[in-house]
Amino acid sequence: MADLRGEAEDRFARVEETLAASIDRGEDLGASVAVIIEGETVIDIAGGYQDKAKTLPYEPRTLTCVFSSGKAVCAALIAAAVSEGKLAYDEPVATYWPDFAAKGKEKITVAQALSHQAGLAAFTEEKDPAIWVDWEATCAALAEMAPLWEPGTASGYGPQTYGFIAGELLRRVNGQTVGQQLKGLTRDVICGMGLSEATRAAPLVKPKRAPDLGEIDEITKAAFLLPWSAPSGISRQTWAAAEIPASNMHACAHGLAEIMQLFAAGRMGDKLAVSDSVREEAWQERISGPDKVLPFHLSWAAGVMRETYDGRIFGAPPTAIGHYGFGGSCVLADPARGLSFAYVPNQQSHHLVADPRATALLRAVYQALS
Template structure:
């Protein structure tokens, strides 16, 4: 589900905040000391989650194989200097978000985010959602059809090249067994639209999932609070970022209410929740489009949903 994965990652980090084991305004280096290298000691968890950390990609040519080595990728991120002044703007982190959020999670919890998702949420609630898909499940996966055109990124600069275009800016073999099995909390969630919508119901229903609390209302509200709003340095549009989610204010792709929030993935997938309407939804597809957000197919379904409320 590509970057729609980030919506689930945001919920997993929020659970650590809810348990009092992490704070959004806490420096990342408190839990990941190596991250303080290259002037990053003051970068906070919420700056990472709202794409303000300046670590959108690696500025040098990188062997694509590094992405399959979690420890090596995290060490490279910990050592690098930000590509733009931290907190000055958002600069979308298409892949690195998963390693940053995932390593923060692992340092606090001790488990990988994919393991915690299975043990704490997916199995107890019967959700067919996986960050890191076991080989035993691979034959259930529908094959993607790649888009016929590249997304429009606008004028290309060094930050955009590092995020999307440089050699090694993404792992090879997407769709391979190795890709499906690895845990990448920014890009390789596997699951169904139904269960993606169900987990987004946590956001739509005050932290409750099917009658059981998953997040407290206070932490949910804090997760949804705007961290930065403006022209993003990587994707060519304005974004209002919460702690890991795109807020509907400014984008207007998740229905009519500005309090809705969610995330979209390369090719058209999306997941969103609207606390005002107490509604959540998701769209997944096999034929990818060039859209980074607001795929017309998803938009038609969202419009139909609200027309029926």
């Protein structure tokens, strides 16, 4: 059985066995897993390797790019800003970002933008692929953009755009970028990675097959398949150093689980808090139905996915909310239990949601609790 590093309470031995078995089968190269319940860390483990040659052990504080799991981090920071009275979910985005009102977007609320209802999933008109590393240019383009569908009528997942909308709202009310705010909270979740932090980062192993995007229409194509759908034509160092909150955060599982405690228990230690009333607002369903970008029927809260009654998304009870990142990273909060969970792998899979590695770990967590 693969050797694991870190600590887990004895009752969670099944979780350790699940991670070790995934490494032994070659489904994981290296990964970290963490669970926090009401502020107490009960699982903080890692196993496997950072590299294909299997020379560098994957440690509990090894950083890996978590892609869209960073969207949940943004959503948690937004919830804290709402709790502090700096933002309101039902207030128009344009209240805080006046230029955003252009081309019929004046009534789009913060909650609608966070739940992918704004019609701003992607740029359908040609852009320089390097635009994503230019914060001001990307935000200006989004403010000027006309919605791709009538806002509020459907969700359409924004792989890159979400982070700029959420991040610009935070910048305008906090006076800090997402990356700057995170630096004041933790060293284990990073948006905009410096050279010193890069020494902690494990490279990714690409998935063996491409994800199934379902039927490809103009919006899905713009979101995933055009030359400017994601950053390109830049060095890896430039990409990692930029703040692209929806897709280039680097983290370990414990850092993510700490932040998800804001949803799960209303507090990230003594650093940040979210009131009970705002937590209820944050996790209430904002829209449910077929997504215009992802090939799934999804229920969206304010920036996070809601679990289904059959546990189809996370393998968790329907009280849970969370998010996946491309390749398999997963974050989850269960407010009914004060529980937060994170899984960060460096071996990517092709699953967009419901990665079997993450759902197996979560089922093991809940089996231990029951």
